[in-house]
Amino acid sequence: IKDSTNPKKEGFYNGMGFWNEQDGIFYGDPVDGKFYVLITRDGGETWQETGRTTLPDNLDGEHAYAASGTGIAVSGTGHAWLGTGGADARVFKTEDYGNTWTVTSSPIISNSNSSGIFSVAFLNENQGIITGGDYQIREGIYENVALTTDGGQTWNLANNFPIGLRSVVVYANPTTLVTIGSHGSDYSTDGGKNWTAISKQGYYAADVGEHMVFGVGAGGKVGKIDISGVIEN
Numbered sequence: 001i002k003d004s005t006n007p008k009k010e011g012f013y014n015g016m017g018f019w020n021e022q023d024g025i026f027y028g029d030p031v032d033g034k035f036y037v038l039i040t041r042d043g044g045e046t047w048q049e050t051g052r053t054t055l056p057d058n059l060d061g062e063h064a065y066a067a068s069g070t071g072i073a074v075s076g077t078g079h080a081w082l083g084t085g086g087a088d089a090r091v092f093k094t095e096d097y098g099n100t101w102t103v104t105s106s107p108i109i110s111n112s113n114s115s116g117i118f119s120v121a122f123l124n125e126n127q128g129i130i131t132g133g134d135y136q137i138r139e140g141i142y143e144n145v146a147l148t149t150d151g152g153q154t155w156n157l158a159n160n161f162p163i164g165l166r167s168v169v170v171y172a173n174p175t176t177l178v179t180i181g182s183h184g185s186d187y188s189t190d191g192g193k194n195w196t197a198i199s200k201q202g203y204y205a206a207d208v209g210e211h212m213v214f215g216v217g218a219g220g221k222v223g224k225i226d227i228s229g230v231i232e233n
Contacts, residue, residue, distance in 0.1 A: 014066040017074035025098055027072055027082050030058040035082065039098045050098040061087035065118045065132075068168035068205040073120040073128065081152055083130055085116015091130065093152045106155040108132050109142045119168045121177075126151045129192045131179050133165035138183050140164060145179070147192050159194050162186040168206045170213060172227040178213045180206045185215065185225065198225060 018024035022043050028036040034055045038047040063086045064071050074080045078097040084090045089110035092103045108130060110116045115134035122128035126149055133144040144166055145158040166181040169192075177188045179195070182202040186195045203215030203223055215223040 012066070014064040015069045015072040017072050017080060019074050019076075019078065019097075023078075023097060025072065025074065025080055027064070029063050033057050035064065035084075035092065037082075037098050051094065051101050054100040056092070056101060056103040058084070059087040059090075061113060062090070063113075065116065065167075067118045067135075070119040070121065070168050070170075070205075071117065073122045075122045076125040079122075079125050079151070081120050081122060081128065083117030083120045083132070085110055085118070085132065086113050089116040089130075089132065091117070091120070091152050091155070104152060104155065106130060106146050107143055107157050108146055108155075109134055109144060112136065118166065119179075121169050121171055123171050123174055127174075127191070128152060129169055129171075129177065130155065131162075131166040131169040133181070135165050138165045138181070145169075145192060145195065158188075158192055162195050163197070167204055170206050170208050172208055172213055176227055178206065178225060178227070180204075180215050182217075185223075187225070187227075199223075 013028040016026045024040045026038040039050045040047050064084050071083045080094050082092040089106045089108035090103050094101050108117050114136040117130045118132035120130050128148045131145050144161050146155040148155050164183045166179045169179040175191050177192050179186050180203045184200045185198045188195050203217040206215045211228050213225040
């Protein structure tokens with residue numbers, strides 16, 4: 001195992017993604033007014049800061065969340081999206097491995113330092129979803145899911161919302177999604193437009209296996225959702 005230490009003492013990594021075995025991306029909270037982004041081209045042997053001159057400035061009070069490690073999503077050839085919170089719930093996008101960036105505001109709740117986007121997932125370079133909420137209001141009903149069909153240029157709220165904070169969302173297949181948070185889990189069978197509660201069991205991170213979605217939570221808890229019948233075991 002080769003260790004790498006953040007050279008910025010005020011930096012904090014929030015998540016990472018790999019497009020392939022060689023090309024990957026790290027991102028962290030703002031340093032000197034911009035989010036901190038590193039790229040590797042050699043499978044993680046070396047990392048270089050990238051996109052500094054083209055990254056839009058972060059807003060005062062804007063930050064990112066490390067909640068589930070899924071505040072970043074990658075797809076295709078060099079596409080990546082970063083979700084933020086606090087002052088605004090925005091989505092930063094690159095199409096060239098982090099060399100140049102654009103940013104778009106989203107309708108996800110973002111009226112406090114504890115709210116915003118906690119998870120980003122993309123099915124391909126156009127179809128994606130963001131989820132989040134407010135970790136101080138973990139059981140409220142508010143705007144915590146939004147969708148895009150144009151690669152993140154525009155975001156539209158779902159028709160209904162899971163109850164409370166959702167820290168991760170995953171595509172189980174092109175139309176079935178599962179979102180998980182500290183106070184429950186939900187599923188959608190229409191690409192994320194409508195949501196149905198599965199359980200009030202809380203989890204913090206998730207991943208997809210064959211016909212299954214697995215969640216992990218406090219106290220070493222592991223949950224399993226059978227997506228063929230959307231049943232939790």
